[in-house]
Amino acid sequence: MTGKRTGNKYHAETSLPVQRSFINGDYLPSSSGQTFETRHPGNGRVICEIEEAGRKEVDAAVQAASKAFISWSRTPATERGDILRRAATLLRERNQELAELETLDTGKAIAETSAVDIITGAAVIEYFAGVAQSIHGQHIDLPPEAFAMVRREPLGVCAGIGAWNYPMQIAMWKSGPALACGNTMVFKPAEQTPLTALKLAEIYTEAGLPPGVFNVVQGAAATGSALVGHPDVAKVTLTGSVETGKIVMAEAARGLKKVTLELGGKSPIVVFNDAELENALNAALVGNFYSSGQVCSNGTRVFVEAGIHDEFVKELGRRTKAIRVGDPFDPETQLGPLVSKEHYEKVLRYLADARKSGARHICGGEPFSEGNLANGYYVTPAVFSDCRDDMTFVCDEVFGPLMSVLSFTSENEVIERANQTPFGLSGAVFTRDFSRAHRVANLMQAGIVWINDYNITPPEVPFGGYKQSGLGRENGLQAIEHYTQVKTIYANLGDVPKTY
Numbered sequence: 402m403t404g405k406r407t408g409n410k411y412h413a414e415t416s417l418p419v420q421r422s423f424i425n426g427d428y429l430p431s432s433s434g435q436t437f438e439t440r441h442p443g444n445g446r447v448i449c450e451i452e453e454a455g456r457k458e459v460d461a462a463v464q465a466a467s468k469a470f471i472s473w474s475r476t477p478a479t480e481r482g483d484i485l486r487r488a489a490t491l492l493r494e495r496n497q498e499l500a501e502l503e504t505l506d507t508g509k510a511i512a513e514t515s516a517v518d519i520i521t522g523a524a525v526i527e528y529f530a531g532v533a534q535s536i537h538g539q540h541i542d543l544p545p546e547a548f549a550m551v552r553r554e555p556l557g558v559c560a561g562i563g564a565w566n567y568p569m570q571i572a573m574w575k576s577g578p579a580l581a582c583g584n585t586m587v588f589k590p591a592e593q594t595p596l597t598a599l600k601l602a603e604i605y606t607e608a609g610l611p612p613g614v615f616n617v618v619q620g621a622a623a624t625g626s627a628l629v630g631h632p633d634v635a636k637v638t639l640t641g642s643v644e645t646g647k648i649v650m651a652e653a654a655r656g657l658k659k660v661t662l663e664l665g666g667k668s669p670i671v672v673f674n675d676a677e678l679e680n681a682l683n684a685a686l687v688g689n690f691y692s693s694g695q696v697c698s699n700g701t702r703v704f705v706e707a708g709i710h711d712e713f714v715k716e717l718g719r720r721t722k723a724i725r726v727g728d729p730f731d732p733e734t735q736l737g738p739l740v741s742k743e744h745y746e747k748v749l750r751y752l753a754d755a756r757k758s759g760a761r762h763i764c765g766g767e768p769f770s771e772g773n774l775a776n777g778y779y780v781t782p783a784v785f786s787d788c789r790d791d792m793t794f795v796c797d798e799v800f801g802p803l804m805s806v807l808s809f810t811s812e813n814e815v816i817e818r819a820n821q822t823p824f825g826l827s828g829a830v831f832t833r834d835f836s837r838a839h840r841v842a843n844l845m846q847a848g849i850v851w852i853n854d855y856n857i858t859p860p861e862v863p864f865g866g867y868k869q870s871g872l873g874r875e876n877g878l879q880a881i882e883h884y885t886q887v888k889t890i891y892a893n894l895g896d897v898p899k900t901y
């Protein structure tokens with residue numbers, strides 16, 4: 402491992418003391434005695450033990466958040482915004498250190514975590530810090546002697562539950578708007594990647610966030626389930642798989658809680674004959690292999706029009722073979738390991754299935770275990786062409802570096818095939834034809850469609866899924882609607898008529 406460099410706070414051999422839940426402004430020991438471990442995916446080493454939050458700790462966190470809600474919801478929006486802005490500044494100042502910790506926990510290449518994960522989260526917190534002061538209601542005149550006000554009010558305690566692929570960014574994407582609107586939050590990171598959410602809690606505290614406004618509970622499904630089922634939780638926002646989304650929504654329904662779900666995808670990238678090839682290639686590669694393919698909005702079904710298909714596939718193969726797989730702490734590495742042994746084995750099963758499917762194997766898909774990477778969860782990026790729509794690895798969300806290329810011959814055909822999936826998170830169209838770009842974008846069943854680009858998610862832009870890819874939206878002004886509720890206050894200026 403080349404990870405141990407002078408100046409790095411965290412590296413591949415880092416061991417940390419036992420980590421805990423962060424409740425009411427401080428670390429709280431767990432009474433259950435249960436612990437779990439988190440490992441560095443680059444070498445399989447245990448980084449540390451984490452004390453699991455049982456029902457008692459979940460209850461303590463929700464109670465702290467309920468109590469904090471009373472004053473936080475009445476704190477002037479300018480003050481809420483100031484605190485969030487300070488947090489965004491601290492996050493940017495500590496970008497490198499936080500990126501190293503994220504790389505340690507997730508195995509994602511440091512070139513990515515230091516350029517994207519923390520910075521894009523801080524940008525969202527800063528965006529909602531600015532929006533806080535603009536959250537307002539409505540006045541409705543009801544002449545001759547009445548009017549109504551529509552107040553936009555926070556919901557209360559929001560439960561945030563995160564996935565392991567962008568652990569800190571997800572915690573920021575959820576807490577930024579929730580807190581800006583005056584809610585408090587109890588966040589549960591994924592059990593595979595529990596470390597950076599705690600740093601976010603520390604940074605919020607340092608920025609001046611009162612105790613109890615942002616809490617972190619540690620654990621897996623049981624902890625998440627206790628949180629979702631807690632009677633004092635008003636809203637649940639989950640980022641995770643479709644299966645978990647269904648369970649969480651059903652559990653939340655028992656208390657008729659509001660729900661936002663950011664779930665999986667199997668998104669299409671459609672490349673027409675007239676596309677600017679270099680742009681389409683760059684997008685297909687980044688939209689499949691960034692974060693070792695562990696990105697929900699990845700464009701894992703690449704539809705290429707017959708006229709450019711062979712050239713496109715040849716170039717994809719050449720460029721994919723050149724991707725540098727390796728130690729995620731090496732700044733030159735472009736593709737690090739998968740997040741866990743379990744996930745690595747799942748991706749290998751899909752790769753084996755792809756090889757037997759009849760699709761043409763262009764490159765990659767082998768375990769990668771050179772030298773001291775032997776105990777890590779590495780796999781080389783794979784491209785398969787001549788895929789059919791009904792092949793298992795073309796239908797399922799693999800969440801690994803596996804690109805399927807499919808050929809098409811007409812616009813109508815490709816729209817129909819692109820939409821033939823229960824998912825609907827995102828999609829892209831590459832063409833120089835303005836009208837066709839918009840026709841296709843309008844007809845794609847997806848929450849976000851890029852024209853001549855891929856996986857760009859600025860804070861101002863709503864992000865979320867159609868169909869089974871989710872419910873509700875994160876980012877943009879739409880997010881405010883999911884973290885507030887409206888109250889109508891009707892004011893009578895005259896007399897109440899005598900009816901009886």
Ligand code: NAD
Binds near residue numbers: 563620664798800
């Ligand atoms: P997962 O569904 O296994 O777990 C997600 C979270 O839910 C974890 O924190 C887990 O502990 C928790 N959880 C599991 N069962 C629960 C239950 N019964 N009650 C409450 N919480 C429970 O997902 P994952 O494997 O961590 O992440 C990968 C998935 O996340 C992929 O499907 C990916 O597409 C999706 N994802 C979506 C987005 C998006 O914005 N749409 C972003 C990132 C990841």
